[in-house]
Amino acid sequence: MGPKQHVLVVDDENNILSSLRRALQIEGFQVTVADGGEAALEAVEKGAVDLVLLDVAMPDIDGIEVLRRIKAKAPDQPVVMMSGHSTIETAVQATKLGAFDFIEKPLASERLLLTIRNALDSGRLRRENAELRRLQLGEMVGRSEAIKQIEQTIAKAAPTSGRVLITGPNGTGKELVARSLHVNSQRAEGPFIKVNCAAIAHDLIESELFGHEKGAFTGAANRRIGKFEQAHGGTLFLDEIGDMSLAAQAKVLRVLQEGELERVGGAETIIVDVRVIAATNKDLFAEIAAGRFREDLYYRLNVVPIALPALSERREDIPELVAHFLRQTSESHGRRPKQIEQSALTLLMQQPWPGNIRELRNVVERLVILVESPTIAAEHIVELLNVPSAVPVRRAAGELPLRDVVMAAEREAILAALERHEGQVAKAAAQLGLERSHLYKKMKILGIDRS
Ligand SMILES: Nc1ncnc2c1ncn2[C@@H]1O[C@H](COP(=O)(O)OP(=O)(O)OP(=O)(O)O)[C@@H](O)[C@H]1O
Ligand SMILES: [Mg+2]
Incomplete structure (x- = not known):
């Protein structure tokens, strides 16, 4: 209480x-x-x-x-x-x-x-909601094809009341997408209510979602308004939907089909106007095959699918994300924003990031707190993450996937050529023996800014 x-x-x-x-x-x-x-x-x-x-x-x-x-x-x-x-x-x-x-x-x-x-x-x-709007400073950062497509989908889906199912591994930005769908919708002034389906005991989830009347069960001392009713006129975000019990899934399905519900122990039918956005890091097809998730509910929720890729599949976003988190965390710790050396960025781009963007954000925050010099260098990252350094290639090659070793080497070579030719892409391309358009493409994939 x-x-x-x-x-x-x-x-x-x-x-x-x-x-x-x-x-x-x-x-x-x-x-x-x-x-x-x-x-x-x-x-x-x-x-x-x-x-x-x-x-x-x-x-x-x-x-x-x-x-x-x-x-x-x-x-x-x-x-x-x-x-x-x-x-x-x-x-x-x-x-x-x-x-x-x-x-x-x-x-x-x-x-x-x-x-x-x-x-x-x-x-x-x-x-x-006022708090939420303040948090909305957190726009989606990234210019990879994946992020661009997701932004386009958000722009198209947000103004409608269409249901959206967001999937992706831990820390890839599912909640960020859900909030941005709400903020850019016509319901933005209405409530955004989040329910973490994995965190609620199975026998309480019904009362949590639909509310209950006083005396509906032992311990129900007062009437309680459920999350669906609280979200009336706004958005209900069902997070970790893959962890919801089959019994609760059946009830949710009914609300989605009929737009009405009854509180636990109540006789009155309540009509709700709620946009539902769901998210999960589980493979719902596998859950359906295993009999743990209702197929009919899946199709009700999955009107517009948004699949967030792992960070390791969009490494070109890492430099921009790092710059964003450097700014953000320096600000919240009241520090001057730090610079980061290219070689340090290369090293960050080579890491596996199983915890995805959340993990990257934590690492940047740790760097801001722990590194004393105004510039973050590769050694700081080697030390902090206890990983092998990007160079020499021979050593890294023994410990990292070939793809990442090659990427790092290419990145270093391109950066060196650009530096030698003072940022002139045509000259750098000639020196590297690449078509200019090819070099542009590589720069984009490797997260190299023209400046
Ligand atoms: N594209 C992005 N640009 C900027 N920040 C991002 C981006 N994606 C994620 N983040 C940040 O990364 C952190 C994790 O994101 P979020 O909580 O949305 O992930 P999630 O997919 O819901 O994770 P989980 O599955 O663990 O609940 C948040 O701090 C979020 O603001
Ligand atoms: Mg989440």
């Missing part, structure tokens, strides 16, 4: 304050009361209020004015208005000013609690 959620109750009538305080404390909330507008604004100013319950008619400053002032300072602050003799105009005005809901006195406790829970959920989602 997280910390208690903090509700501020504002009303000029003391008996209302005390009865609400008691009722909400019993439900497990932390409660602060304010007997007028002035006191309310002061309490909000102090911060850490998750929700304000605000009376409309108060003698000092009326509730609508208090609402206006709260929203001017903290537009994301959830506020629920309550009133004993409200007119429709007041309700409309409150909604326009950003009140989450408007409830009538006398307060029926069921309705009140439901409204409070919904308002708290909406506040949390909005904060998470």
Whole structure:
């Protein structure tokens, strides 16, 4: 259980304050009361209020004015208005000013609690989305054919609500792709909800996805809104879908087919508008063959497939990724961005990278922290990764695949020729005995920038 959620109750009538305080404390909330507008604004100013319950008619400053002032300072602050003799105009005005809901006195406790829970959920989602947008600085880096094609697919698929199945080994950027599909969709303002299907106990996954009613099973003390409902109007990212139990797969299939669900232990049918994006590092065909994954679900999810290749299949992206992570990690550690020598890059391009981009990112971060000189050299990498150096070829040849040894040698030769001819590709090509177009192609594959 997280910390208690903090509700501020504002009303000029003391008996209302005390009865609400008691009722909400019993439900497990932390409660602060304010007997007028002035006191309310002061309490909000102090911060850490998750929700304000605000009376409309108060003698000092009326509730609508208090609402206006709260929203001017903290537009994301959830506020629920309550009133004993409200007119429709007041309700409309409150909604326009950003009140989450408007409830009538006398307060029926069921309705009140439901409204409070919904308002708290909406506040949390909005904060998470703001956070997400900030993280979106992380664009996809890379110019390999593979990355270009993936970017094109994202551009085409994002604006639709089509389901996308993202596959690829660990650390290849599956989550990054899922988030970028959301951010570039018409649902970008809606929630992005991630579920890690591998991390949830099999007997809890249904309640996690679809929610449950109070008392649905032992331990279900309160109603719970599931991830599908939370993602309404937005995107649900089902990560590690290959690890979902067959029972849960059947339920998910039904929601995908019918667009509706029931909470566990609930009778009500709930209609949801959710775009589903799924990801896995498993081979789902093999899972289907082994009877662990439903074929019909596979075809429902796999409307647009996006397959991320291992980093070792797009080594030409490594120089740009390294530059990107050097900038990013230096910034977050408050260091001056370091330079990296070509020979060090060559060495990084030769590594197997079983952990793919995540592993590369960690290595760059370690280099930023551990290397003291402003330039990262090949020796630093040899030392840090405990790998053989790129040269001499004879030694590397004993320990690396021939392809990687050849690539490194070609890269060094081309860099040397370009250096000798001050970056003039035509002259370097002539010296190397290559067609100019051939040299361009090689430079691209080897991640050599013209500058
Ligand atoms: N093309 C890219 N450009 C920049 N950063 C990337 C790229 N691809 C991945 N990353 C970064 O690499 C890290 C791993 O990516 P992500 O978490 O999306 O991988 P994943 O495929 O979901 O991994 P896992 O299967 O282990 O969950 C993240 O920090 C992500 O921002
Ligand atoms: Mg992931």
